[in-house]
Amino acid sequence: MLTAMDVQAGSHGEPNTRGPESDSPAVLLEGVTKVFRSRDREVRVLDGVNVEVRRGASVGILGHSGAGKSTLLSIIAGIERPTAGVVQTGGVDLLRARPSQLPKFRFQHVGFVFQQYHLIPTLNALENVMMPCVPWKVDYDPRQRATELLGLVRLADRADHLPSQLSGGEQQRVCIARALINRPTLLLADEPTGNLDEESEQEVMGLIRDLADQFGMTLLFVTHSRELAGSFQRVVRLKSGVVVEEP
Ligand SMILES: Nc1ncnc2c1ncn2[C@@H]1O[C@H](COP(=O)(O)OP(=O)(O)OP(=O)(O)O)[C@@H](O)[C@H]1O
Numbered sequence: 001m002l003t004a005m006d007v008q009a010g011s012h013g014e015p016n017t018r019g020p021e022s023d024s025p026a027v028l029l030e031g032v033t034k035v036f037r038s039r040d041r042e043v044r045v046l047d048g049v050n051v052e053v054r055r056g057a058s059v060g061i062l063g064h065s066g067a068g069k070s071t072l073l074s075i076i077a078g079i080e081r082p083t084a085g086v087v088q089t090g091g092v093d094l095l096r097a098r099p100s101q102l103p104k105f106r107f108q109h110v111g112f113v114f115q116q117y118h119l120i121p122t123l124n125a126l127e128n129v130m131m132p133c134v135p136w137k138v139d140y141d142p143r144q145r146a147t148e149l150l151g152l153v154r155l156a157d158r159a160d161h162l163p164s165q166l167s168g169g170e171q172q173r174v175c176i177a178r179a180l181i182n183r184p185t186l187l188l189a190d191e192p193t194g195n196l197d198e199e200s201e202q203e204v205m206g207l208i209r210d211l212a213d214q215f216g217m218t219l220l221f222v223t224h225s226r227e228l229a230g231s232f233q234r235v236v237r238l239k240s241g242v243v244v245e246e247p
């Protein structure tokens with residue numbers, strides 16, 4: 001098991017001695033700025049984001065299209081690197097971590113539910129759920145765990161279906177199961193209900209919330225719906241490059 005200390009060991013092997021992993025917040029962002037630069041222009045998407053999320057909390061994230069919500073989740077997951085600021089996820093200082101260790105860090109700590117599913121079309125539901133385990137040595141049977149997870153998202157009878165043989169809501173439930181295969185402590189859901197009808201939206205949303213409770217995960221849930229966001233413990237809005245609390 002990769003620990004916070006392993007990940008934080010600097011280039012000289014010196015561990016970062018910030019507090020123990022379990023005492024730290026699930027997410028801590030300080031002054032996070034992200035500027036995308038292309039040849040002739042600069043897009044300042046995040047401009048000094050400060051936010052702290054305690055372990056086990058659930059947070060709805062609002063913001064207009066282009067506000068930087070997906071960019072923010074990618075930074076928290078260590079997929080995208082900010083231009084400036086401090087990013088700690090699960091007590092790990094991601095900007096001081098060795099880039100080569102970030103994929104393993106993500107596998108061990110972070111589950112990501114993407115809006116566009118990103119399922120592999122030639123693999124069936126069960127194989128898609130097992131997919132994140134492929135590069136790693138794990139101490140459980142991925143097939144057995146994937147089968148259990150498909151049961152939890154009520155798709156036990158669709159295990160051998162290809163994505164093209166599943167509805168949008170069913171594909172999104174496969175994505176949820178895939179995000180949970182390694183029991184992450186942090187679940188990042190990026191508009192997971194954006195493409196669903198109202199009934200499937202409620203179902204997928206309820207499922208994510210129940211599973212986050214059941215597994216004791218911290219949940220960050222991006223949505224365009226004020227109503228959906230309002231059902232989480234805390235609501236924040238990404239506006240003009242910063243995060244503001246909603247009442
Ligand atoms: N790799 C990139 N290069 C240049 N600009 C980018 C890049 N990725 C994102 N952007 C820009 O950053 C801004 C924020 O994008 P982001 O995808 O984070 O928005 P969002 O809030 O998730 O929007 P939506 O609600 O539509 O999903 C957009 O204006 C986008 O064009």
Ligand SMILES: [Mg+2]
Binds near residue numbers: 069
């Ligand atoms: Mg987005």
